[in-house]
Amino acid sequence: MSQPLWSKESTKSKSRLSEDIMLFMSGRDVILDQQLLAFDIQASKAHAEGLARIGVLSEQESMIINQSLDQLLKDFEKGQFILDERFEDGHSAIEWYLTDKLGELGKKIHTGRSRNDQVSVATRLFCCESLKQLNQLCLDVSFTCLKLAKQHEKDVLPGYTHLQRAVVSSWGLWFASFAEAFCDNAKAAQQVLELIGSNPLGSAAGYGVNLKLDRDYTTKTLGFNRLQINPMYVQNSRGKVELQVLGCFKNALLDLRRMAWDLSLFSTGEYNFIEIGNDFSTGSSIMPNKHNPDAVELMRAEYAKLVGCYAELESLLSLPSGYQRDLQNTKEPLLKGVSSSLQCLQLVPHLLVGMTINHKQCEQAIEASMFATDKAVELVIEDGMAFRDAYRHIKDNYQELEERQAEISIEQRTSPGSCGNLLLDRIEKRLKELLD
Structure with a gap:
């Protein structure tokens, strides 16, 4: 590992114990920061431009630093710069790279900032990007369900309460329920994005700095909707912001868990209402007859994984005001929860489009x-x-x-939103408004 940025030692010689302690304190930061490095570079560029605006850097120096940061990003994306155990974290890697390339000029990048606001802004940018992706995926799922609701609007499906046959229902109603659910989830993602979209850069270690930083400039440059004003609150909001983001993902995965449960039941031999596409199924290593809906079951399990990440993060936050090193451990549950959830949600539209409905079996289940x-x-x-x-x-x-005709029962259910009056146009209108 390179010499820590905060080290007071003039020598690089260390005992085995001190190396072990450093590894313990750094944890998995250098691995986790691989997901944050691009955002850290983006924020560093804005910071360099901000320093030039108050005369700490010249315009020429700012331009040179930002050109080097652009090259770092290219090298990182091409695998020519490896973020590995040589570095304490992504922040130290950026400063090392600039100093290696630019000498004394590279050392100037850290003027007026702390690793505290550096990690806060990189994490905040990651959170904002993740919510945008969540919003889009929820819209994709919702539009897919809406399309299938139109396609199967009056197709018969038994309606259940307590897992007991209850009334005649329709596939149109089933699909429309998830179209509206994921419409709400997309809206929630947009609302949380508005809530957390404030700029922490320039708050340093939680008490500001004796420089007149142009924080409004970096707010605009980084695409935030406002400035997070109080520097102590910047520190106190670490973890809180991440919980808001994971909570938003929980909403979506909770609906997905219910959908996956339905599809798991409907695909059993006892129901036989649907067949899951081959891409989402596996066979058995011993039973040649098996066609297992493994992907659906893993989608059902995804919520439990996310709840674990949420609980881990939440349990860290019994802390006093100001920065505490405990907050380092908020990074992993956030990154793990978000990346796994996004990977799962992007498969849902393909699952739904690829399944086959056994209409005859659904009709025969009506009594x-x-x-x-x-x-x-x-x-x-x-x-x-x-x-x-x-x-x-x-x-x-x-x-x-x-016995009656199930289709007539469906058509006669005309209360707003029910099988005979799905009001799909209103759901579609909401979705289009959310797209705008």
Whole structure:
């Protein structure tokens, strides 16, 4: 490992114990920072430009530093610069690179900033980008469900409560429920993005610096919607921001878990309502007959993984004001939770489009008792009975129930949002507004 930025030692000779301590304190930072380095470079460029605006750097020096930072990013993306155990973290790697390339000029990049606001701004930029990706993926899932709801609007699907057959329902209603759910999830991502989109750069270690930094300039340059004003709050919001982001992902994965549960059940031999596409299924190593919906089951499990990341992060935050080294450990659960969730969500539209609905099996699952509520409502409308009396009459006279056409039941369910009146145009309108 290179000499730490904060080291007071003039020599690089270290005992085995001190090396072990350094490795413990650095943890997995240098590995995790591989996901943050591009954002750290982006923020460093804005910081250099800001220093030039207040005369700490000349315009020429700022330009040279930023050209070197651009080259660092290219080298990193091409694998020509490796962020590895030579460095304490991504911050030290950036400063080492600039000093190696530019000498004394490279050392000037850290003027007016701390690794505290450096990691805060890189993490914040990562969070903002992750929420934009989440928003888009939720919209993709929602539009896919909306398209399938239109395609299967009146196709029969038994409706269940308590996992017991309840009423006649439709695939249109099922798909539309998730279209609206992921519409809400996209909206939530946009709202959290607005909430966390404040600029922490220029707050240093939590108490500001004796330089008149142009923080409004870096706010605009980095694409934040406002300045995070109080430097102590910048430190105190570490972890809190990450929880907001993971909480947003939890909303989406909670809906995905329910969807995956439904599809797992519907694909069993006992239901046989759907067939999962081959790309999302596996066979057994011993049973030739098996067609297992493994990808669906892993999607169902993804929420549990994210909850673990959330709990790990939340448990770290019983801290006093100001920076504490504990906050270093907020990085891994955030990066792990976000990357795994995004990988999972991007597969959902392909899963839904690729599955096959067994319409005949769905229709055969409809039985006379599932028309009981329809019959009770008819008694209310046609005979003027109070609903509670009609309910009791049907319950006491099941023999009066007869098989009906499920499609007619679907069409007669006309309350707004129900099978016969899905109001898909309103969901579509919301989605288009969210796209804008």
